Amino acid sequence: MAASKKNPMSKALVRRETIAGYAFMLPSLVFFLGFVIYPMVQCIITSFFDATMNREDIFIGFANYAELFQDTVFLGALRNTAVIVIVSVPVVCIFSLWVSSVIYDLKGAACSAFRCIFYLPVVTGSVAVTVVWKWMFNNYYGIFNYVGTSTGLLDKNINWLGDEKYALGCIILILLTTSVGQPIVLYVSALNNVDQSLVEAAEVDGATKIQCFWRIKWPQIMPTTLYILVITTINSFQCFALIQLLTSGGPNHSTDTIMYYIYYNAFKLYRYGYGNAMGVVLAIIIAVLSAVQFKLAKKD
Amino acid sequence: MKNKRFNRSTCYKIFAVAVITILAIAFAFPLYWIITGSFKTSAAINATTPQWWPEEWVMANYQKLFSRQVAPLWEIHIPFTGIQFAGPSVPAAIRWLLNTVFMAVVAMLLTCATAAMAGYALAKKRFLGRTIVFSLIVCAMALPKQVILIPLLREMASLQLYNTIWAVIFPIVGWPFGVFLMKQFSEGIPGEMMEAAKIDGAGEWKTFYTIALPLIKPGIGALAIFTFINSWNDYFMQLIMLTSTKNLTIPLGIAKLQAENAMDFGLIMAGASLASIPIIIIFLIFQKYFTKGITMGAVKG
Numbered sequence: 001m002a003a004s005k006k007n008p009m010s011k012a013l014v015r016r017e018t019i020a021g022y023a024f025m026l027p028s029l030v031f032f033l034g035f036v037i038y039p040m041v042q043c044i045i046t047s048f049f050d051a052t053m054n055r056e057d058i059f060i061g062f063a064n065y066a067e068l069f070q071d072t073v074f075l076g077a078l079r080n081t082a083v084i085v086i087v088s089v090p091v092v093c094i095f096s097l098w099v100s101s102v103i104y105d106l107k108g109a110a111c112s113a114f115r116c117i118f119y120l121p122v123v124t125g126s127v128a129v130t131v132v133w134k135w136m137f138n139n140y141y142g143i144f145n146y147v148g149t150s151t152g153l154l155d156k157n158i159n160w161l162g163d164e165k166y167a168l169g170c171i172i173l174i175l176l177t178t179s180v181g182q183p184i185v186l187y188v189s190a191l192n193n194v195d196q197s198l199v200e201a202a203e204v205d206g207a208t209k210i211q212c213f214w215r216i217k218w219p220q221i222m223p224t225t226l227y228i229l230v231i232t233t234i235n236s237f238q239c240f241a242l243i244q245l246l247t248s249g250g251p252n253h254s255t256d257t258i259m260y261y262i263y264y265n266a267f268k269l270y271r272y273g274y275g276n277a278m279g280v281v282l283a284i285i286i287a288v289l290s291a292v293q294f295k296l297a298k299k300d
Numbered sequence: 301m302k303n304k305r306f307n308r309s310t311c312y313k314i315f316a317v318a319v320i321t322i323l324a325i326a327f328a329f330p331l332y333w334i335i336t337g338s339f340k341t342s343a344a345i346n347a348t349t350p351q352w353w354p355e356e357w358v359m360a361n362y363q364k365l366f367s368r369q370v371a372p373l374w375e376i377h378i379p380f381t382g383i384q385f386a387g388p389s390v391p392a393a394i395r396w397l398l399n400t401v402f403m404a405v406v407a408m409l410l411t412c413a414t415a416a417m418a419g420y421a422l423a424k425k426r427f428l429g430r431t432i433v434f435s436l437i438v439c440a441m442a443l444p445k446q447v448i449l450i451p452l453l454r455e456m457a458s459l460q461l462y463n464t465i466w467a468v469i470f471p472i473v474g475w476p477f478g479v480f481l482m483k484q485f486s487e488g489i490p491g492e493m494m495e496a497a498k499i500d501g502a503g504e505w506k507t508f509y510t511i512a513l514p515l516i517k518p519g520i521g522a523l524a525i526f527t528f529i530n531s532w533n534d535y536f537m538q539l540i541m542l543t544s545t546k547n548l549t550i551p552l553g554i555a556k557l558q559a560e561n562a563m564d565f566g567l568i569m570a571g572a573s574l575a576s577i578p579i580i581i582i583f584l585i586f587q588k589y590f591t592k593g594i595t596m597g598a599v600k601g
Contacts, residue, residue, distance in 0.1 A: 014428065020504045021427030028418035028479055029433075031410075035452065035474035036440055042451035099323075102316040116587060117324045123583040124331055125533040127551040128572035131558050132330045135337070135565045143333075143350050177327060182594055189595040209309055230442070238444050241535045245555060259446060266450045267540060279447035290442055 043276045051273035064277035074278065077249075077256040080168060084257065085236045087172050088179060092232045093225065096180045100187030101213070115188055119181035126178065126241035133174050134246055137161050161247055164254040171242050171255055179235060183228045190224035191217065226297040230290050237286055258282050334576065337569035338362065345566045361570035365557075366391035371546040373398065392545055393574060396553040400532060401578075403465050403549060407472040407531040408524050414473060416520055419482025420512050424489060434483075437476040445475060449540050456541060467541035468549075472531045478523050484596050485519030486512065522593030525586040532579050550575040 022029075047064055049057035068074055103114045121129050136142050137160040148154035160166050194217050202212050240259040243249060249256040249264065256264075258278060266275030337345065339357045373387030373395060421427070422434055448471075456467040489512050497507045538552045548556065554571040561567055583590060 014426070017425050018427035018429075021421045021425035021430065023504070024417040024421035024425065024508070025433065028414035031414060031470060031474035032437070032440075032476055032479070033474075035455075035471040036445075036448065036476065037436070039448035039451035039455060039471075040440070040443070042455070043448055046451060098316075099320055102313070102320055106317070112587070114320060114324055115591070116584070117328050119583075120328060120331055120580070123529060123533075123580055124334075124576040125551050125579065126535050127533075127555050128334060128576040129330060131554065131568050131572050132334045132337070134558075135568070136330070136333065138565075140348065141346055141350075141565065146348065146350055177330075185591055185594050189591070234442075234444060238446050240446065244539075245558065259444075262447075262450075263536075266453075272450050272454070275450050279444075279450065283443050283447050286444055287442065 043279055046273050047277040047280050049273045051276075052270045053272075057273065060273070064274050065281075067274065068277055068281065073253050073256060074258075074261060076253050077258050077261040080255060081237060081239075081257045081259075083168065084172055084175065084239055085233060088175055088236045089229065089232050091176060092179045092183055093228055095176075096183035096187055096228070097225075099180070100184050100191055103184075104188045104191040111188065115185055118184050121178045122181040127245065129174065129178060130242055130245040133170075134161070137170055137246075162251055164251050167247055167251060167255045171239070171246060174242055174246075175236065175239055179232060183232065186224050186228055187221065190221040194220045222297065226293065229293050229297075233289055233293070234286055237282065331576070331580075334569050334572045337565060338573045340566055340569075342564075342566055361566040364564075364567050365393055365570045365574070368392065368557075369545055371395040375546075392548075393550070393553060393571065395546055396548050396550040397574065397578070399465060399547065400549040400551070403468055404528045404531045406465075407469045408527045410469065410473040411478045411527045412520050412524050415478030415482045415523060416513070416516060417508070418479045419484075420486045420489075420508055420516070422479065422483045423486035424491075424494065424512070437479055440476050441480060445471075446536055449536065453540055462541065463543045463547055465542070465547065468531070468534070468537050471537065472527065472534065478527065481523050481526075481593065481596055482516065482519055485516045489515050518589070518592065519596065521586075521589040522596060525582070525590045526593040529579060529583060529590070 046057065048059060048061060050060045050063075051057040099114070099118065103111045105111075106114070136144055139145065139157055139159045139162070142160070144160060145154065145157040149157065158166065160170050198216050199212055202216050207215070238259050239257050240263065243255055243257055243260040244263065247255045249260050259282070262275045262278045262282070265271045265278070336354050338361050339359070340351065340354045341356055341358050341360065344351045344354060344356065369392035370389045371392040373390045375384055375386045377384045422430060452471055453462070456462045461467045461470070493511050494507055497511050502510065532549075533551060535551050535555070538549045539555070542548055542552060550571075554568065554575050557571050558568050
């Protein structure tokens with residue numbers, strides 16, 4: 001109805017709407033195009049150049065990409081990143097779903113208090129969180145070694161962050177504590193928005209709590225799950241501050257991630273082109289993964 | 301039969317809440333450890349048996365933190381003249397805190413203003429190229445934003461903004477999440493109200509200002525607090541863009557502190573308290589808006 005009414009005066013209207021639309025968009029577009037899109041385009045272009053400080057960039061075609069797949073440190077970083085993603089994404093999703101399913105219908109302030117506490121590590125900020133964990137993991141003064149040895153779980157102090165066997169695990173643990181806050185907030189709100197009449201109808205028909213959850217609630221919170229999967233994957237791929245502050249990729253490159261290796265190449269070795277090539281590869285991996293997750297979720 | 305099931309599910313609930321309470325304590329523990337650690341004596345910190353509650357509370361760590369470096373409280377440059385004013389010398393940590401607050405507030409105001417207008421246009425204006433702009437925004441959001449840091453650094457260097465707080469602020473404002481969020485909120489503005497305003501002779505700007513803006517206010521509140529907290533903690537960007545001592549933000553300053561005094565945990569915890577307590581207080585005050593911002597952004601992915 002509204003559309004057919006608009007049609008006769010469409011030409012003039014479209015022009016007016018277009019001018020007004022772009023006028024409202026303008027301030028935002030300036031920042032968006034200038035500081036997001038332009039650097040993204042630059043990132044792709046520079047990945048084909050040998051680029052560093054204070055020198056003209058030299059075009060080298062696909063050489064950066066060719067080098068990338070022979071660089072054992074990069075491949076190791078890729079593997080570490082994959083481990084982080086594969087461990088943290090399912091754990092974050094399942095853990096936050098479980099916590100939310102327990103706390104979402106708690107009475108009074110309890111639910112929001114729990115939600116708040118699980119969000120605390122995010123708000124505290126990666127730097128503050130990381131430095132305190134570094135202390136807790138410390139070889140001599142850390143509480144992990146103290147608690148471990150005094151309860152008899154460990155027979156001697158472990159150099160958590162300095163040992164290839166444990167360092168990546170420690171990083172994943174910290175990453176988990178800083179990753180579940182947002183999914184819990186999302187799940188609690190999604191569970192509260194589940195159509196109550198359907199749940200009641202199922203309960204009248206004699207469905208158990210578990211059946212109720214999987215048959216009624218789970219399909220309704222599916223979009224939230226998908227969103228959480230995507231953001232947790234992206235966040236795990238971008239794990240940087242933890243690595244830079246805790247281990248600097250060591251010991252012996254055992255905790256290098258792609259993001260840290262990009263930083264290392266670009267801002268320690270000043271190999272901008274090489275770093276950008278890695279960035280492009282990372283972006284492609286994330287884009288493909290997000291697309292796959294969307295496809296899988298649509299099928300269900 | 302029915303009674304039995306009811307009992308079992310109640311038991312599970314009590315058990316689950318107990319487990320989650322323990323987990324919550326574990327989640328809050330690092331923060332507790334930061335705050336108590338900042339008041340411990342160095343003997344207590346370097347003891348092999350940790351003090352779960354500080355036996356003696358001291359301010360020594362804060363005194364050390366504030367006496368380390370100095371920086372002018374503010375500096376104002378008048379463009380093109382070379383004239384500048386500098387404030388009184390204060391401990392560098394105070395300057396870092398001021399830098400961070402300035403950065404977060406300016407980023408917040410600019411983001412809210414630009415995103416509210418752009419989100420309104422995307423939701424309510426049927427202009428040419430609207431779908432293209434919107435898909436560009438969604439695609440950009442799905443990409444890792446840290447990938448663009450290298451080109452961004454070179455861009456800021458050529459704009460002579462490198463090592464200024466603006467180099468951190470502008471990319472935050474450009475990040476399209478805010479526009480996306482405000483579009484979600486603006487969808488809810490009833491078209492009839494806008495039509496009515498137009499019939500009453502209101503121009504485009506007046507329609508936006510008097511009709512749309514009051515309706516999307518809760519959304520702006522959510523975006524404001526969201527931007528404030530995220531920019532405060534955007535460590536990677538700050539690390540790359542800011543170098544000189546007086547220009548650091550508080551998280552960055554603490555990271556530098558840690559790099560220089562890796563084993564002085566008391567000093568580092570004092571810094572970490574200074575970096576995190578203000579933002580935690582702000583979060584607790586505006587928690588309701590913040591939660592809304594997170595959930596609204598997820599409604600349509």
